[in-house]
Amino acid sequence: MIKKKWLVVASALCLALMLAMLPVLGSACGGPEEKTIKVGITTPSTGPAAEKGAPMGHANLDAIKYVNEELGGIDGHPIEVVWLDNAYDASKVVTNVKRFMDEGCVLFATSSSKMMSAVMEIANRDGFPGVVAFNAPVLHRPPQHIYGQMPDYGDDWTAFARYYMENIWKGTGKPKMALHLLNNTTGYGALDAAKAAADELGIEILPPEEHATDTISEIESLTRIKGQNPDVLYISSTPAPTAVIIKNAVELGLYPGVTIGLGHAGITKALVDIAGTDIVEGVYGVFPTVNWGDNVPGMAKMTEYCQKLHPDDYGNMDYITSWAQSLIIAEILRTAVANVGYDVLAKGGKEAWQAVETQGIQKLNYDIGGLHGPVIYTPGDNRLSKSVRLFQIQGGEIVPITDWIEAPLVKYEEFDWFGQ
Amino acid sequence: MSLPSGTRNYTYAQDMAILRTKTHWTLLIGFLVLLLAAPLYLGNYWLGVANLIGITLIAATGLNLLIGYCGQLSIGHAGFIAVGAYTSAVLTNRLELPFLVGLVCAGLMAGIIGLIFGLPSVRVKGFYLAITTIAAQFIIIWVINHWSLTGGFVGIKVPYASIAGFEFRSETSQFYLIIGIAALCTFFAKNLARTRVGRAFIAIRDNDLAAEVMGINLLYYKLLAFFIGCFMAGIAGSLLAHWIGFLNAEQFSLTESILYVGMIIIGGLGTTIGPIFGVVFIRLLQQILTVEIVPFLERTFTTLPAGFATGLTPILFGLVIVLFLILEPRGLAHRWALLKSAYRLWPFSY
Numbered sequence: 196m197i198k199k200k201w202l203v204v205a206s207a208l209c210l211a212l213m214l215a216m217l218p219v220l221g222s223a224c225g226g227p228e229e230k231t232i233k234v235g236i237t238t239p240s241t242g243p244a245a246e247k248g249a250p251m252g253h254a255n256l257d258a259i260k261y262v263n264e265e266l267g268g269i270d271g272h273p274i275e276v277v278w279l280d281n282a283y284d285a286s287k288v289v290t291n292v293k294r295f296m297d298e299g300c301v302l303f304a305t306s307s308s309k310m311m312s313a314v315m316e317i318a319n320r321d322g323f324p325g326v327v328a329f330n331a332p333v334l335h336r337p338p339q340h341i342y343g344q345m346p347d348y349g350d351d352w353t354a355f356a357r358y359y360m361e362n363i364w365k366g367t368g369k370p371k372m373a374l375h376l377l378n379n380t381t382g383y384g385a386l387d388a389a390k391a392a393a394d395e396l397g398i399e400i401l402p403p404e405e406h407a408t409d410t411i412s413e414i415e416s417l418t419r420i421k422g423q424n425p426d427v428l429y430i431s432s433t434p435a436p437t438a439v440i441i442k443n444a445v446e447l448g449l450y451p452g453v454t455i456g457l458g459h460a461g462i463t464k465a466l467v468d469i470a471g472t473d474i475v476e477g478v479y480g481v482f483p484t485v486n487w488g489d490n491v492p493g494m495a496k497m498t499e500y501c502q503k504l505h506p507d508d509y510g511n512m513d514y515i516t517s518w519a520q521s522l523i524i525a526e527i528l529r530t531a532v533a534n535v536g537y538d539v540l541a542k543g544g545k546e547a548w549q550a551v552e553t554q555g556i557q558k559l560n561y562d563i564g565g566l567h568g569p570v571i572y573t574p575g576d577n578r579l580s581k582s583v584r585l586f587q588i589q590g591g592e593i594v595p596i597t598d599w600i601e602a603p604l605v606k607y608e609e610f611d612w613f614g615q
Numbered sequence: 616m617s618l619p620s621g622t623r624n625y626t627y628a629q630d631m632a633i634l635r636t637k638t639h640w641t642l643l644i645g646f647l648v649l650l651l652a653a654p655l656y657l658g659n660y661w662l663g664v665a666n667l668i669g670i671t672l673i674a675a676t677g678l679n680l681l682i683g684y685c686g687q688l689s690i691g692h693a694g695f696i697a698v699g700a701y702t703s704a705v706l707t708n709r710l711e712l713p714f715l716v717g718l719v720c721a722g723l724m725a726g727i728i729g730l731i732f733g734l735p736s737v738r739v740k741g742f743y744l745a746i747t748t749i750a751a752q753f754i755i756i757w758v759i760n761h762w763s764l765t766g767g768f769v770g771i772k773v774p775y776a777s778i779a780g781f782e783f784r785s786e787t788s789q790f791y792l793i794i795g796i797a798a799l800c801t802f803f804a805k806n807l808a809r810t811r812v813g814r815a816f817i818a819i820r821d822n823d824l825a826a827e828v829m830g831i832n833l834l835y836y837k838l839l840a841f842f843i844g845c846f847m848a849g850i851a852g853s854l855l856a857h858w859i860g861f862l863n864a865e866q867f868s869l870t871e872s873i874l875y876v877g878m879i880i881i882g883g884l885g886t887t888i889g890p891i892f893g894v895v896f897i898r899l900l901q902q903i904l905t906v907e908i909v910p911f912l913e914r915t916f917t918t919l920p921a922g923f924a925t926g927l928t929p930i931l932f933g934l935v936i937v938l939f940l941i942l943e944p945r946g947l948a949h950r951w952a953l954l955k956s957a958y959r960l961w962p963f964s965y
Contacts, residue, residue, distance in 0.1 A: 241928050280905055280928060285866040286667060287905060289859055293663035293786070294906060309865060312770055316860030320775075320784075333769045378760060379865055383768035613769070 231275035232268075232528055232540050234259075235295025235303035237310065238517075242282035243408045244307060246434055246465045250508040251306040251328065251517035252278065257500045258521030265496075269528045272537055281305075285313035296323055299543030301551045302527065304520055306513075308334060308348070308380045315341045322545060324552040326527075326579070328520050329460055331384035335577035336607045342556055343578040344520050345483035345567060348384030348431055349391070350602035351458040354481050354583045356389075356396050358597065359427055363454055366426065373425035373453075374403040375416065375440050377432035381460050382406075385431035390612060391605055401425055410436045413443045421449050431458035438470035445474055459483055462586060462593060464511045472591035479596075483583045484515040484567040486593055493522075493564020512593065519566045523559075523579065526570070531555030568599050576604045633805060650794065654787040662786040668898045669793035670854050673800045675878050675890040677847025680804055682876070683884035684813060685840035686820030687736050688745040691752035692875045695845040697867035698755055699725040699852025701765050704773040704862050709764065714776045714857065721853035722846040728755070729845025736837045740823070752869055759864045770863035773856040783857070793854055800847055805887040807843070816840055820885070881939055883948025892947035900935060904928050 236255045239248030256278060263273045277298050281288040288305070292314040295303045302324045305311045311327040311334050318325045319339045327334055330343030346354075356372070364370045374389060376382025386403055393400045401423050404416040417440065420428065428444065430437050437457060444450040455478045457466075462480025485491050487498070487510050497518050501509050508514045531540060534554035540547045559579060561570040568582025582599040607613040624630040634640050654662060678692050699721035706717040732751035736744050759765045776783040776792060783789045807813050815836045818826035827833050856862050874897065882893025909928050943950055 241926060278910060280909060282905070282928065285859075285863070286871075287901065290660065290663050290667060290902060291906075294660040297658040297660035309863070312861065312863050313859070313866060316772060320860055379768055379863070380770075387769075 230537070230541065231273050232532075232537070233275045233277060233298060233300045233543065234524055234528070235277045235279070235292070235298070235300035236305075236521075237279045237281045237288055237291045237295075237303070238306045239283035239310060240280040242284060244283040244309075244433055246469075247460070247463070247513050248280075248283065248306060250505070250511045250514045252280070253505040253508055254501070254514040254517035255304070255306075255521045257504050258497075258518045259525070260504075261496060261500055262521070262525045266525070269525065270532050270537060272532070274525060274528065281310055283307065283310065285310075288313050289317065292317055292323070292325075296321065299547075301531075301540050301543060301547045302326065302524065302556075304328070304524060306517060306520075308384070311341060312380050315339075321548070322552070323548050324556060326520065326524065326556075328516050329381070330578065331380035332387050332605070332607045332613075333380055333384070336613070338575060338577040340552060341577065344523060344570075345459070345516070345580045346578055346583050346602040348381055348458050348460070349388030349605060349607070350578075350581075350583060351481040352385040352388040352429060352431065353392055353605075354585065354600050354602060355429060355456040355458075355479065356392065356398055357600075358479075358585050359454065359456065360396055360398070364426070369397050369399040370426040371399045371401055371424065373401045373420040373423065373428045375413070375420070375428060375430045375432070376403050376405050377436060377460075378405045378407055381433065381458070382431045385429065385458055387607055387613065388605065389429075391607065391610060406432065406436050406440065408433060408436055410439050413440045414447065417443050417447050417449060421447055425453055427454040427456065429456045429458075430461055432461050434461055434463055434465040434469055437461035437466055438474075441470055441478065442474055451477065455479065457481070459583070462588075463513055464593070465513075467588060467591055467593070475588045476590070478588045480586045480588070480593070481583050482512060482586055482593075483580060484512060484519060485565060485584075486512060486586070486595060487515070489565075489595070491565025493519075493566040496564075497566070515566055519563050522563055522566075523561065523570055526561045526563075527551060527555040527559065530558050534558065568601075573604075578602075578604070631809075651791075654790060659786045662790050664898065664902055666786065666790055666793050666858055668894055669790075669797040670851050670858065671875075671878070671898060672797045672890060672894045673854070674848045674851035675875055675882075675894050676797075676800050676804045676887075677844040677851070678875050679879045679882075679884065679887075679890045680807065680816070680847070681840050681844030683879055683886070683889065684808060684820060685816040685837065686740075686823075687733070687837060687840055688741060689748040689841075689844065690745050690869075690872050690876060691732065691748035691750070691755070692844075692848055693867040693869070693871040694752035694755035695725045695729050695848035696852040696855065696871075697759060697864065698728045698845075699849025700773075700856040700862055700867070701759055701771070701852075702849065703853035704771045704856045705764055707774055707857075708772060713778075714774075715778060718776075718850060718853045721856075722849040725849025725852065726842040726846035729841045729848070730838055733838050733841025733845075736841065737834050749869070749872075752872055756864045756867060765864075766862070768864070770861055773860050773862060775860070776854075776857040789858055793858070796850065796854065800850065801887060801891065804847075808887060812836070812839065817885070877936060881936065881946055883946025883951075886946070886948040888951060889946050889948040892951065896947060900932060904931055 238252035240252045259274050259276050277300055279291040281291055288310045304326045306328045308329050308331040315334055322340055325341045326344055328344045330347040332347050332349045334341050335343050389400050406413055430440055457480035459482045462482055531551045531554045535550045539550045557572045559570050559572045563570055568580040570579045581602050583602055584595050584599055585597040586593045587596050622636055674696050681687050681689050702724040703717035703721040706712045706720055735747040760768055783792050815831045818831055878893035878897045879890055883889030
């Protein structure tokens, strides 16, 4: 009987060893591999930001499909995407990025500033280059290995504030601006810009109010705001809470009356769908891409793929952002392969990451078919595109009202209050 | 504790030992060899998952002492982890103190904050106590977001952990640090449960009135449970901070607090091995669903509606937990006990 027990123990140990060795055996048993270039993409396709993350994930993958099938990949090498959902959860995105590094990805991309803030230090520590679509100053000031695809939430505020002062404000003295901010980098990126530039623009900033992604009522905070007689309300948030705030503002009689401006995380088709056309009529917003149907060279192919693969996403501006993000990734890889050759990138690891960053990202000079501003790297400025446009919601449509506005670089790290 | 047929204890030391047979020792040594050799056969990603499991285990072990042994319901554990994480971050980043000082202070600070929020436990219990600990979660996160010392909404960078000049830079070195501390915490919890303190906790959990009648100081032991449980949360927070390298209050959400309670329930409340099973189960389930199953479904079933496979993640996650609670409400630890019992009595298991 004792022998049998030892047999059981030995069997259990063997089984445990076999299970533990499975990853090694699995990697050794692969067939002939295609010569691809791996990139990691993580989007919040489920969870509290899924209304933005899901279409962005679709767009990322659709654009890579287009690059591989119609453009022949990168110098004949298909882009292989390791795509993972992060559910807007910090612990998940951390392991996602470690997975990307482990799987030989040469760079990674996220859509949200919150997700990038959770992993940026991991990437910066190892020099693993990352591109983030929606961007906040803290992600790239001071500049390291994280690159903003587009201007940041601070740039949105500056662009809107300038437009407001030049085109909307007709009063005397300083207009009072109330800020309603999402309680993370999306919201507080706008506050950073307001602190940096409000005096210069001649705007009085009222004490900011904040909200969470799952807010269901902001009557209390808006009542406080109303009590201070603001001229303009700026909201830097995602569509669902933005819809709640605007609905509550209408209920309180605050809007129409004050001017409402939105950062680029908030002004999208999802906002109109959630809040309703009448509620958001006349609201202004800043967005760094063109709108659907605009007459730009990159529109036709994107529209074709969207309608073929994800027709429900048609009309969603977040789709444009991420489609453009994937095209930028392809251009980064194309530039890097042209400069250092495929073999350096194929190895993965730190040499490939450095090559992608110094010979790919930092050599970018790319016109992205007019989908957003030109993508040019400027030393010391990790924002790849620096242009935004003002939009206004008119009859349920998000209509552009300005041409591209260049957002100047703000060196936030030189302000004592930054990061405090 | 039951022993296999034919095994006897002849001294008190043998009777008190945690590992009492050669089989116990063999299994433990085998497990430790497998565990310590993990960096040889796991890549950085799986080591990262192991590190996350280790950190979560430390916090869950503390919560298990509080809820599972002492019966004090706490739904603010992520808040206490945040206290530890930010204490360590502020001490090592802003004041440039050594990691070990940050680690110990993180535990102490979280323990003290836990003591403060544990005070209502003297007067209230059950759901009422749960509400006060939820308040702790919100208050702590609010303070972190609005205090300049913690970096507010922007967050704060945290340097690598280092001891005596050695920096824990690689995933492998961090693995040994985290797993080492997790093993120490588990060993501590196992022993604490066998002491006078542990027995007092169990007495309070089972019937606090009877415990008081027996001479157990409820105030002292309830607060002690809060202190120890939150101390471990603080240690976990410190390790998390140095592992990720950047802290933002959003990493410590109420959802995470609820998940911790779920982990110890699924693992088995009031057992030392329960948190291990629960943490491994939940964290692996999260990873496997996100990293393996959903991308596989997206690739394989291309005719599925857009986003269908991704939407399956939370559904499957919830479904597995619900089924688990229905089929094994006493947790994985109970299933483990049945397995051991079958082995002990084999071949006469009737």
